[in-house]
Amino acid sequence: MSGPTFEEACALTAGAAMWSTLAVPEAGIPSFTMSDGPLGIASGKVDERDIALLSPCSTLLGATWDRDLNRRIGALVGSEAVARGVDAVLAPNLNLARSPLAGRAFEYFSEDPVLTGVLGAEWVLGLQATGTGSVAKHLVCNDSETARDEVDVRLDERTLREVYLLPFQYAVEAGCVGLLAAYNKVNGAWCSEQGHVLTDVVKREWGFDGLIMSDWFGTHSSEGTINAGLDLEMPGPARFMGEKLAAAVSAGAVDPARIEDAASRVASVARRVTADKAPPMPAAEAEALLVEAAAAGFTLLRNEGQMLPLAPGSVKRLAVIGPNAWAPCFQGGTFAKISISPDAPTPVEALRRTYGTSCEILFEPGVDPQPNLPNMSVAPAFDIGDGCGRGMTLEYFAAPGCTGDVLSRETRDTNSLVWFVGVHEQARFGEPGSVRASGRYTATRGGTHVLHLGSTGAARILVDGEEVLRAGGEIPASDVMGVLKRGDSDCIGIDLAEGQEVTIAIEFSWTGGRVQGLWYGLRGPGSAEEMLQAAVDAARGADAVFLIVGETSDSSVESKDRPDTLLPAEQLRLIDAVTAANPRTAVIVNVGHAFDSSWDHKAAALLSVWYPGEGFARALADVLSGAREPGGRLPVTIAADEADYPAFALQPAADGTLTYSKGVLPGYRGLLAAGRKARHPFGSGMGYARFAWSDADVEDGVPQLTVTNLSDRAGSDVVQVYRDAPESALVGFVRVELAAGESRRVAVPLEPRALQRWSDESQGWQPVAERLSLRLARHCEDEGLCVELEIAALA
């Protein structure tokens, strides 16, 4: 079979559609399909009813420090891809949590490049073992969201190589088929046109033979992009590349050999990822793995008086308090959000199952569990014969204003609707149209009810046919993510009597745009003081309290960073009041990034559960009751004060630059260099089992030590190895599982790259020293056990 013609080769450099590439059957080149990740298979779906498995967030996976588990989670996502006909996944996200404010911090494994790189590579290997391709993202320095489309990150070459590119180098060494170039600029050039990174480093030095694609709509020119080394413009159809490159070649601005190279990379990835696939993971295995993984990343940071584990039967009354006990935050709110099974249990349900037979459970949310967008619990306005008794009836119209013939009807039981390009037959965005959502609401309590409304186009709410609120606005065509900033909604109060039934209709019109969204809610009467008092009363009357606080699923979004690391003020008030009422309180924090924990001395126990995916509730009940260990160690620093984070504010300077001024000292490295103690240092955390370490030395260039489990239960420990010169850095780690009383000699593999530094003078890598002191430690501030390493002997 002959290769593609020149025109076909040009065409191959742009996608065919939103999630697919072009096929050239005459040349034996198939199209391949992609989906967003990393927490599961997120796209290619029609709407929110298209359910997929949701894995724990990458920060939780980072907290496991467990190579094998990360590989198995990669395999689970790969298996989901296979089952859904997806050939490649846009994951893992290998950017770094350099600031706790980063909107997508939960998608990052860690603030440390070695931990990120090692675990990210395992995830890649697991995913690709299923025959699915991994497209690691976002190359490079897309470590925050503020002005992400135009920010120009400035950093020196050493920092670029040793810190921010390092995780991608691991992924390339693991054989990822693709890399996704970030939206931002690095040192003055768009990442999609960053020739030094794409071509000099990644393709030439690292020998990457896969494919580099743009982030979605992240291209800015034709020849600048292809010449810099980008191979594929996504999504399709072409904006700058594809067949548009033919003219640039004719004009002599692009070497035809570059087009051939790009097309052959697209073709070989397409052939590879559409070839043999592994059989899907059995459902029961996947379900068990999601629970195991969640628990393995839960990080126990405080456990006074061994409050945890709390064995069922050891208490008579248990208070389960907090908004996240009822409305857990399973995941972040990015474009890659997964629709999870409505049957996924909530923490309070799982705790009732585990403890409810042996004790009385008192549950109080304490604060509003849906502070941004409350549910609107309605019955459909029309019976359309689909058997749905809950949700809104949606009616689609061909023109704005909900006038003319109804094109079709459906029932949707959600308060947050998103439509992607062309996926709904009646909602072809790019063309004007409208939808009316209507349902019947019955007030269970008399008083003021607050209606919420937000949308990406013009919208209004009608109650019994009367307009009560107008809201929404066009999103700029470039702001694909604007639709995701749900929670920004307008409100209006209406008075309803107890038992009163009203018909609520929402009309939404659009004129264009790539993605559209509509979201609405209704908050019934009830005061914050009543909720708080009920929680305090429950805490006072209980033998122990599990207080579950944290974020909502719209707290972490793309294109937006956070203003601070604090829990919401009303939750801090709840923590104060509940711990004062009952000091035997374990606070469980359901947040996807480093958070301020300056209040934690008031609680007996502190457990960080990150965004744990759909295994959350069962894993939590298992860990609190002692059926499983909390396995996590911090993959990010929790500083004593926000001012201590080496990188914090993320607003670019007036000239659009964001300078990585702390260089090779992000996260804990910067705190150690500045002599600042963290509130909870990087690497810290504990299980229930206790371990002793002894007899550290180095054999054949590998640090070793004896680890003994001193307790009467099986458990796991994480041995971390740090160097302290020329600056402190993690250079190796291993997780070890030991049976009760077991003692074992453990070798800790070192990461060769972490023993080298980039030299601007020689433009190459050099050993950091000839001889190095290493600390085998439990966290970055731990003195640990010291050994000496001859680096020269390793060569």
Ligand code: BGC
């Ligand atoms: C995000 C990527 C994502 C892509 C496709 C972009 O806006 O930055 O992480 O993979 O959209 O959904």
